[in-house]
Amino acid sequence: MLAATELAPAAERPMLVASDIHRHFEGLHAVDGTSIDVPAGKITGLIGPNGAGKSTLLAVLAGTLPATSGTIVFDGEDVTSSPAYKRARHGLVRTFQLPSEFARLTVLENLLVAAPKNRGDTLLGALRGRSYWIEDERRLVQQARALLKRFGMSAKESEYAGTMSGGQKRLIEIMRALMLGPRLLLLDEPMSGVHPKIVLEIQHYLEDLRAEGLTILMVEHELHMVERLCDTVVVMAQGKVIGSGTMSSLRRQREIVDAYLVG
Amino acid sequence: MPSRFVFAVGAILLLAACGGSTPTGNGLGTGALTVGVIAPFTGADAGLGPAYYAACLPAALSINNNGGVGGRMLSCSKFDTRGEPADAVPAANQMVASTSGLMAAIGCTSDEASTVVPIIDRAHIPMFCMTGQSEFNKTPLKYFHRLVPADVYDAYAMVGSALFGPGHAPYKKAALVFGDDIGSQAFVQPATNAFTKLGGTIAINQPIHLGAPSYRTEVQAMLASHPDVIFTEALGSAGTYLKEVKTQNNGQMIPFIGSSATIDPEWFQQVRDAIGLNDLLKYYAGVDLGYTFTGPAYAEFKTNLDASAAQFPDAPKYKQRGSTLHLYDGIIMTALAMVATNSSDPTVYNPKIIDIANGTSGATVVNTYKDGVAALKAGKSIRFEGAGGQNNFNQWNNSQSGYILVGYDKDGGEVRAGELTPDQTSKIFAAGGS
């Protein structure tokens, strides 16, 4: 495998640039001056020991946690002060480490609800009645069904999402994120607690998505998975980035091996 | 309390009874007559309804045993207002609409009067209300009658007790302690006017939030104004307030004068427990309407009240309740008015009620329904003096009767302590602006 940095054309702008991010919880420095570039069209892995601040960083990038300080530029636009929902609408979409399906919505509804550009998704649109938005809805149902088909969950579309297995909930969450038409997908341990068979499926889906040009930043524990999937890897420890590069280049760095890869 | 749970006691019976005769304007007609008792039978004021029901039953017996109203028999129906405006409206609507031969309504306490009185008045049903609210002092509503004085007169009587009461020099500085509930604040203005114009000063006027866990600072402020006497009302928080007065005043009570509503067993018990029996007997003075509980009118009432136990076992307990006496009188007067006008049309007999209560010159005084009917048959003009004493309606259908000054005995019984002379009374009225 070639190093990602060597592949990337120098002119290509990173999808996301975060500089000097701090996030403090009552004196605890969960993220302590981290800077990270996420190259476009690649899968970037974010690894590090427990408590390194990976999930916190992800949340800060997505805006579900506000940064204490630092700047975040997403696709050339400074989004540091924009709230999470606005970042999501702009295509910076995250998933969660714990299952976060909408339990009492059906699988199909879980996808539909994420779709932007539905005329019935405002109060006034809704009040104008079904005929006003049904065209949008039909289009989105088709789009959602296509996704369901691709992820092999067509048969489950009318089931409540809360009744799905852990792995299926992961898939729902990824599909839901895809419905937004993201430009950068932030995945928080998408394989954790998932049946090994589905792990493999998810891996394939992610590879396909990359092939379609989607940029992904994923927090992952499973190093084999990271090695197989990620073009670049960023290592965090104690709230700081301690190294980045390809997995193989990282293995050559003594302190990183000490900090994480072995211990 | 649940306003939404609208219901009216007796509704089902009435559903069956609906229809019936319509007043014709000539003659007394036929069919049963009904008196509606519209009052709280449940809720915090659930004690009021039964006292009024106990007024209706003996009146019906007294009338029915003497030939009814032109042969028409009288019965009593309960309509529960739960003591809440929102429940009272449906109850009143139902009473007006569904009751056949509705000749009068009694009850309408302060809890619901402002809601139900307009409805009943619109339906042209004479009513006798037990509200003290000042909004009815000069009401234009012709079917409204009030046999108890308005709260302002209670306030005047309290002023009278302070200035002319027995066993003490006139009090000069008064603290007014009234709650923030319906009607309580109505005492403040008249008491202030009358007391200040007669040489007293108001040390402090303290509206208190009922149900607060303590009134320490309020009491401190009140004590700092050094009043000779406290005017107060039957507050639910009386125990809390008065005990704090005693505590903060080094165990020494200050004389306090209560409205007629403080003549009440629950109030007595609460204050006794709070400040002790001795202090309650020593420092409390109350005012009440004067009743004799004797005479032929009372005897007739008492006989029939006891007989009512067959329908309502608790009825005899109300033998000395002022409101029970007055409402009984109201029903008898209404029946006599119907006989006198030979009409079951309220627009015809309603004006006659006041004539019979006040009497015209040369009228024969009667004390019972039987005597009244006999006198009317003999072509005489009558004046009815009932179990509650003489009535004197003014132009706004309010009847005044005299106050007495009272206290408690150790068992919570009422003790007469004195009265106000007509001269004193008129002085206070003049000062108060009535």
Add this chain to the structure above:
Amino acid sequence: MNTYYAVNLLVYAGVDIIACLALNLQFGVSGIVNFSFIVFQAVGAYAAAVLSMPPDTANGGFQHYIGGYELPFPIPWLGGAIAGGLLAIPVGFVVLRKLRSDYQAIALLVLSVIANAVITNADKFLGGAAGIALVPPPLSDRIDPNTESYQYLYVGITAVCVVIALVVANRIVNSPYGRSLRAMRERELAATAIGKNPVQLKMTIFIVGGLIAGLSGGILVGFIQVWAPSVWLYPETIILFAAIIVGGRGNNIGAILGALLVPVGFEEITRFLNNSPSIANLGPPGLIPALQWVAIGLLIIGFLWFRPEGVRPESRRVFEGAPVREDR
């Protein structure tokens, strides 16, 4: 059946249904535990009252309230609805923006109690503890309110309002917008992550609920012609919550069913209990109303335990062309 009895029942049922539809939008669909719901009905009622009444100097000046505009129907009702919606803005601003959802519930409960205390004590503002009486019924300048036909007219207007509230509630619940509300109810953070703005969603539905609650207050005050603090104590809100929980959270038909079963149904049961002297005279005074409240509490707890989805559960949306669900 007796007209007045029937009319009474129908108007109260209509008011309760409208209120339950509004509360269902907030609580059932969006997950906002609005423990001060009754305050929104109250503000609608007060607004409708002062808009339809003459200034307080009329009627002998025995009561005190602000305003008094004598505006013709339907302006007072519309004003009631708008007042409910307007109140939702500051309340929502304080409560819905930053507080955690269970905090929101208790903050709204506290608010309900305080609002009642303020209105009770401010006796020059809206009549204090005594409230406002002699509120003219709608159209009473043209039609005699004591006639039977007027009573039916009132039922008719109420029914029209029920239909309007139902159409609004249905359109919201069955739309993509309603789906967003339900997603927010299920998991607020995840909804944020897919681009929903929960504060905006909550504020909007809080205002919509306030408007409908205000309308229900306008209808009620036009009928009973009086409004006072004792009518809108906070337990009134609990009855409506019981109705929604029994009927089925998130389901409009369930809300209607709940309104008919709980507030209206209980009324009928009490009527029977109180008509039977052997029961009515049982135990200390106030036993039956007290037991009624106990029954409301039992209903809530019993349903949450045995059938939390209610009599009519929220419907599972199956879309046209969906694969047939295998039976299990």
Add this chain to the structure above:
Amino acid sequence: MDLFVAAFGFGLVSMSVIAIAAVGFTMQFGITNMINLAYGEVMISSAYVAYYLNRAGFTIWFGMVAGALFGAVFSFLLNRILYAPFLRKGTSHLGMVIVSLAVSLMIANLLLPIVGYFPVSYQEDPGRLIRWGSIALTRDQFIIIGIAVVLMLAIHALLTYTRLGKAMRATAANPTLARNCGIPTQRVIDAVWLITGALCGLAGVVAALDSDSFAIANGATFLITVLAAAVLGGAGQPYGAMIGAVLIGMITELSAAAWSPQYKEVVAFGILVLVMVLRPQGLLAKRGALAAAG
């Protein structure tokens, strides 16, 4: 000015009463994550237990101990029989708020036919007035302040120095983690309900004694005051609740001295609304003894 000094003295009493109640409430919430809206009704039930004992000839101090015991057992059973099963069933926190409100309604209305609507008083001589400048308090009021101070110190010691207290804090921070670390969380939670229930019962009797007369309707009043103090300080934070109690108690008395007393509670709650707008997490959020460590 004297009135304000006097009101300050009364504020000391009020805040002592509120503090006992609010600390119990907030610990219940902080450790078990359960907003127990039946708290006020448990308080008033305990006050009535003490009342009936007092009428039977026992002193109110005995009644206080009995009230605390009653409150402890009542709260413990409430949790075991009702709340815990609901929580095990996976009922959300919001659902639990509704359940506890329903419970509160039921307790009040089951109590009503027994105790009636009308206010009652303890038979207790509050003792002579002890003056200190314009501040004048009775012996009983000093005792109430004393009880509150001792209890607050005891709670501080419990949370800081005892194993149970540390286990409570660990459970509050993260129940799963605490269980994995070998803390018997079930027993800790039982202990919390007993301790906070005892505080609740004791607070009920103290509040009733302080009010001189009380009625069934006071249960709701107690609850609202307790909620206000707890939320003001940052719910779940015992030290926050103490600060909340100080503020609510003082503001209530001082505003009764400054303005018309009928609005005294409204003023206190106005402050609460202000705090909700400006600092929605409460004054002391995440700094109290129950905050997550590290």
